[in-house]
Amino acid sequence: MQEELLGSPAPILRPVRHGNAFEETIERLLQNIKLGLFGAGTKLPAERELAEMLGVSRATLRDALAELQKAGYVEVQRGRYGGTYVCSRPTAGSGSYPELDPAEVDDVLTFRGVLEPAAASLAARATLSPAQRGHLLRTLAEVASAPANLYRPKDARFHVAIAEVAGSPSLALAVAEVRSKVSDLLDRIPLLQPNLEHSNRQHQEIVDAILRGDDEAAFKAAQDHLQGTASLLHGFLGHSQPGVSPQSTAPQR
Secondary structure, eight states: OOSOOTTOOOOOOOOOOTTOHHHHHHHHHHHHHHTTSSOTTOBOOOHHHHHHHHTOOHHHHHHHHHHHHHTTSEEEEOSTTOEEEEOSSOOTTOSSOOOOOHHHHHHHHHHHHHHHHHHHHHHHHSOOOHHHHHHHHHHHHHHHTOOHHHHHHHHHHHHHHHHHHTTOHHHHHHHHHHHHHHHHHHTTSOOOHHHHHHHHHHHHHHHHHHHTTOHHHHHHHHHHHHHHHHHHHHHHHTOOOOSOOGGGGOOOO
C-alpha cells in the first residue's frame, strides 16, 4: 500500500470547535476522505501532528480513528511502514437505502435545529407538574440505560418528551415528525460508543437546565447536542453543513 499519493491536494483540516470534539473530528476526517484529500491508500499524518492540525487531544483523535477503523474507512498497519491508512472502499452506512438528496438532508437538520432548541427553551419556562417532570426524567433514564440495539428509539422518545412537556401539542407533533426523519438518516451510519456517551451527558445537561427553569441554558444545551449529531451525519453521509444557523433563533432577553 502506497504511503503517499503524489500530487494529491492538501487536506482541509480546520480545528474543531469546542463541545463536540469527537463528533467534529469524525466529520473533518470523513470530509477529507470523501473529497479525496486523503485518498485511498494514503497514510494519515502521525497522531501528534494530526491532533494538532485538528486542535483536539490525542485521546479524542484515537477514539475517532478507532471508530473509523470499525466502520471500514481506515486500517492500521504494523511494522516498518506502519500507520493508519485510508481504505480503498469504505463501507460504513452503505446499506440498501435510496439515494439521498443533499438539499433534503440539510432541510431536515435545519428544521430540527430550529424546533428542538425552542422546545427545550419552552419546557424550561413552563411550570411543570410532577407528572411532567417524572415523564422527562423517566425517558432520560431509559435512553441512558438503553443497550445499543435500543438506543436510537429511546433517544427519539426522549427528544419528543421534551417537546411534550413544553405545553404545545403542535410543537410536539412537529418534533416527532422531524425526529422520525432524523432517525431514518441515523440508521445509515454506525453507532459510535463515544458519541452515545457524549450524547447521554448532553441529554443530562438539557434536562438539568429545563428542571431549574433556565431557558437560555436549555436552548444552548439542546443546540450544542444537535450540532454534534449533524456533524456525524454530514461526515458519514458526505453532505456539507447547511448555511442556516439555528443560533439566530436563540431566545433574547
